[in-house]
Amino acid sequence: MKNWLALILGLPTANATERMRAWRALKASGAAVLRDGVYLLPDIGTCRETLAAVERDILAINGTAFILPVVDPGGERFVHLFDRSDDYDKLRAEIEACAGLLNTESVSAITKQVRKLRKTYEQLTHIDYFPGRPRQQTDQALRGLEVAISRALSPDEPHSSSQPVTVLNCDDYRGRVWATRKRPWVDRLACAWLIRRFIDPDARILWLNTPQDCPADALGFDFDNADFSHVGNRVSFEVLQASFELQDCGLNRIAALVHYLDVGGVQPEEAAGIERVLTGLRETILHDDHLLAAASAVFDGLLAGFVNDDQSNE
Structure with a gap:
């Protein structure tokens, strides 16, 4: 009843x-x-x-x-009065149309359009009181397009593996060389910040021309076959979090932001502004160490703001 x-x-x-x-x-x-x-x-x-x-x-x-x-x-x-099938069919048709137009030249415009489609999808699921197959199909189509966009924006982005995430001790990972691909974007920048902020304060970050250039004694992150990279639905930042059990609420909110900007999904309210800031930094700062320093200040500020929000809500 x-x-x-x-x-x-x-x-x-x-x-x-x-x-x-x-x-x-x-x-x-x-x-x-x-x-x-x-x-x-x-x-x-x-x-x-x-x-x-x-x-x-x-x-x-x-x-x-x-x-x-x-x-x-x-x-x-x-x-039957709450059947959203037609709405999902219409949205899925728009997603498929965007996917058909995706190429290296259109990726920027398609990215903006997909952000709008994601927002429409979230609004629709909010009033879908009796979800069924159409919702699942639309979610799969949207996630598939978001992954395709990520690949188009950065062709050398790592593929996700199914290997389990092992819990590690930070004390065993101090004073190391950590390596990732040069000209970092959000996941790599956030990983490097997380490493120096919470895992290895004395870490030296090495920027690689290609993953194949990674030294044998370096800890690689965010590329295929690296020590820390995408696993399942987790991006590299989330894998590092899980590996070193760094799960306070402020970091989880940053993780949600990094996840969205890297592979799509549910959009945090801060996403558009942070994406614009990081894009501007990446376009104007050509030295990767300097770029990391500037981005780290952004992540420090975000963390402090999120922690203050949590304390205010207690």
Whole structure:
């Protein structure tokens, strides 16, 4: 048996602004329209909050609003009203169109478009109360395109392996040479920062022309067959985190940011600004050691900000 909530409302005819505001809030929540002025949502926490907020707004302008429980003994009577298959099909068609246009010349424009598609996907899943195969297919298509974009932007990006992540002791990795590919982007920059900040403060970072140039005694990261690289759905930063058990909340938020900027996925709110800053640094600072120093200051600031946020919320 599924339970539902119905909102029955009446708005003053002269108040078009509030009528539109209520309609937009209900549309954004994915509410089904049973008839004019009668809306239906599943009886879950987020939906109850949405309907209560609309009810308060309507009553504040002397309208009428009633939230009533609706019992569905069969459990399926209203489910079809929330079918998002058409929305997923439309989104998947846009994803496939972008994939068909992807090449080295279009990758920048396609990247911007895919960020919008990812946002649309997240909004759609937020109101997909009964997910099924269409959601899974769309997620796979979007992730596949994000990986293809990453490959186009950096053809020598490492492939993901399935090897297990081993827990290590930082004391065994002090005063070492750590090597990665030159002209680093977000994952390599963040890894180098993490290494010096939390694992090996005296680390010497060696920038390689090719992974094949890595010395035998150096610890490689973020290239195929390196000591630390992509594993499963984790980027190299997340693998280093897991390997050395560096899992405080501030670092986890940086990890989510690095993951998104490197391979896509759920977009943190800071992503666009940090991407712009790091892109500007990479374009204007040609010496990789100097680039790392500038990027490290950005990551230090991010970590401090995230830690302050966490302390404020306690």
